[in-house]
Amino acid sequence: MKVSICVPAYNHEQYIGQMLDGALMQQTDFEFEIVIGDDASTDNTQAIIREYDQKKPGVSTRGMIRAFLHSENQGPGEPREFAGRNNVLQLVKACKGEYVAMCEGDDYWTDPLKLQKQVDFLDKNPDFSVCHHNMRVVYEDGSPEHLFNKPDQKAVSTIEDILEDKWFFATASWMYRNYFLDHDFADWHSKAAAGDWAIMIQLAARGKIGYLPDVMGVYRKHSAGLSNVHSQTNLKFLKNRKEMFENVDKWLEYSYHNTAQLTISRYEEALSRLEKIGSSN
Numbered sequence: 001m002k003v004s005i006c007v008p009a010y011n012h013e014q015y016i017g018q019m020l021d022g023a024l025m026q027q028t029d030f031e032f033e034i035v036i037g038d039d040a041s042t043d044n045t046q047a048i049i050r051e052y053d054q055k056k057p058g059v060s061t062r063g064m065i066r067a068f069l070h071s072e073n074q075g076p077g078e079p080r081e082f083a084g085r086n087n088v089l090q091l092v093k094a095c096k097g098e099y100v101a102m103c104e105g106d107d108y109w110t111d112p113l114k115l116q117k118q119v120d121f122l123d124k125n126p127d128f129s130v131c132h133h134n135m136r137v138v139y140e141d142g143s144p145e146h147l148f149n150k151p152d153q154k155a156v157s158t159i160e161d162i163l164e165d166k167w168f169f170a171t172a173s174w175m176y177r178n179y180f181l182d183h184d185f186a187d188w189h190s191k192a193a194a195g196d197w198a199i200m201i202q203l204a205a206r207g208k209i210g211y212l213p214d215v216m217g218v219y220r221k222h223s224a225g226l227s228n229v230h231s232q233t234n235l236k237f238l239k240n241r242k243e244m245f246e247n248v249d250k251w252l253e254y255s256y257h258n259t260a261q262l263t264i265s266r267y268e269e270a271l272s273r274l275e276k277i278g279s280s281n
Contacts, residue, residue: 001031001033002031002099003030003031003101003115003175004034004096004097004100004101004178005023005100005101006091006102006103007037007091008039008091008104008105009037009045009049009104009105010040011042011043011045012043012105013043013044014106015105015106015107017048019107020034020036020049021108022103022109023063023103023109024052025109026109026114026116027113027116028115028119029116030119032063032097033063034063034064034065035094036049036105037069037070037087037088037090037091037094038069038070038087038105039070039074040072040073045105046069049067049069052065068091070087074086074087074090096181099119099175099177100175101115101174102174102175102176103171104172107135107171107217107219107220108172109216109217109218110136110216110217111214111215111216114133114214114217115175117216118133118175118212119175121210121212125208127207128208128209128210129176129208129209130174130177130203130209131175131211131212132169132173133173133211133213133217134149134153134212135170135215135219136215136217136218137170137219137221138218138219138220138221140221141222143221149213153168154211157204157208157209157211158208158209159201159204159252159256160259162200162201163256163260163263164262165245165266168211169200169209169211170219171219172217172219173216173219176203177206186198188244188248188251189202193237193244194240194241205252235274238274239271242271245260245264246264248260249264
């Protein structure tokens with residue numbers, strides 16, 4: 001199997017059809033599978049997934065849907081910063097492809113050649129672990145849409161860019177070499193609230209990150225998204241983020257210590273400011 005499309009879903013009945021349409025329209029010269037995990041949605045997400053699975057039976061492995069429709073939420077329930085974690089990790093480990101393309105159930109792809117372009121890039125560049133591309137960002141509340149990446153986005157990035165606390169890749173734009181097919185997650189991963197960061201750091205430790213400027217999908221921002229929990233005013237999340245960078249610094253055997261320490265120091269300053277505000281109220 002060349003590519004696994006990894007799709008975490010939860011209460012995405014308004015969006016999951018569009019996501020699956022964007023995956024199934026992909027024009028490729030290789031086989032791919034859609035590995036979708038619904039975390040016990042309370043709406044009709046699972047019913048919609050079943051409909052797509054029936055319409056697209058796995059006669060061949062190209063575009064085959066492998067659905068994990070959980071009857072119980074995989075958790076953890078608390079802390080809320082870790083919501084959906086177990087569903088995602090189970091899905092990542094279930095992916096059998098040489099490469100994995102991520103797309104959460106409320107995002108979708110608009111370019112039918114997206115997968116082919118990224119596979120071609122990774123096939124030609126074995127020293128790269130990840131390929132990402134630009135996305136259009138749309139808002140549920142009607143705020144003006146914009147592109148995720150700016151015109152000056154670097155064509156090649158490294159783990160050092162991530163350790164500078166830069167987030168320059170929409171999760172639905174990722175394609176990565178399937179390192180986790182035969183490797184466990186790092187020991188610090190389970191303690192990190194920002195699961196996408198944790199995955200990307202481990203991948204970036206294995207190779208470079210390539211960027212394609214093509215706008216090939218849509219990233220939705222809405223009230224139910226975790227980005228509203230993972231905010232710079234959430235004291236628990238800031239503490240967790242600081243601890244993650246400390247753990248990663250150690251895991252990397254302090255190879256990028258100066259860069260990591262600058263980021264850790266900024267989180268210490270932010271925490272100090274929030275704690276002062278809290279004590280004065």
